[in-house]
Amino acid sequence: GQQLNQSPQSMFIQEGEDVSMNCTSSSIFNTWLWYKQDPGEGPVLLIALYKAGELTSNGRLTAQFGITRKDSFLNISASIPSDVGIYFCAGGFGNEKLTFGTGTRLTIIP
Amino acid sequence: GAVVSQHPSRVICKSGTSVKIECRSLDFQATTMFWYRQFPKQSLMLMATSNEGSKATYEQGVEKDKFLINHASLTLSTLTVTSAHPEDSSFYICSAQGANNSPLHFGNGTRLTVT
Numbered sequence: 001g002q003q004l005n006q007s008p009q010s011m012f013i014q015e016g017e018d019v020s021m022n023c024t025s026s027s028i029f030n031t032w033l034w035y036k037q038d039p040g041e042g043p044v045l046l047i048a049l050y051k052a053g054e055l056t057s058n059g060r061l062t063a064q065f066g067i068t069r070k071d072s073f074l075n076i077s078a079s080i081p082s083d084v085g086i087y088f089c090a091g092g093f094g095n096e097k098l099t100f101g102t103g104t105r106l107t108i109i110p
Numbered sequence: 111g112a113v114v115s116q117h118p119s120r121v122i123c124k125s126g127t128s129v130k131i132e133c134r135s136l137d138f139q140a141t142t143m144f145w146y147r148q149f150p151k152q153s154l155m156l157m158a159t160s161n162e163g164s165k166a167t168y169e170q171g172v173e174k175d176k177f178l179i180n181h182a183s184l185t186l187s188t189l190t191v192t193s194a195h196p197e198d199s200s201f202y203i204c205s206a207q208g209a210n211n212s213p214l215h216f217g218n219g220t221r222l223t224v225t
Contacts, residue, residue, distance in 0.1 A: 042203045042216035088153060098214060100153045
């Protein structure tokens with residue numbers, strides 16, 4: 001099946017640093033979603049974007065829906081230990097049949 | 111907030127047996143549910159779309175006779191892995207959508223191990 005290109009694949013950062021990851025697609029989407037998945041659990045929705053150019057924040061998280069509708073980024077400011085996990089972007093049309101990114105594994109170095 | 115419950119969380123079965131996984135929306139009615147499969151260190155791959163009261167729509171390459179989906183009510187969809195083989199071992203995750211444009215919420219997944 002189709003997957004979105006998500007980068008970076010993994011990140012090793014120190015606590016307190018900012019994090020940035022992005023997703024790109026060869027086709028447009030009407031919806032971009034960002035999820036976080038902890039080991040052995042299902043993805044948890046972080047931010048949902050429904051409009052090209054939209055910039056939305058959720059606490060220390062900020063995500064934007066690219067103007068071209070083919071990309072999105074997620075920023076995490078002042079990372080903390082509980083931010084560790086795998087982050088997935090997902091593109092869709094009205095939330096139906098989401099296509100997931102390849103994931104970004106975030107590790108925080110003590 | 112919206113909660114999706116998936117059961118069981120883990121199951122081990124022998125080759126050739128069948129396993130049923132349940133996905134329930136606890137505080138909303140889900141007209142559509144989705145079933146995903148996730149192999150270790152990989153992303154989620156959509157298997158099928160389950161619509162209440164009608165047949166499921168399967169993605170290309172997913173065998174409908176092997177992965178039976180039933181969505182008999184607005185709060186329950188089941189996935190049955192029939193005649194399971196070791197290569198079916200994976201993490202199966204469901205998600206549910208309520209009213210139009212409401213965000214998808216995911217269950218906690220089911221770890222299937224076929225011995």
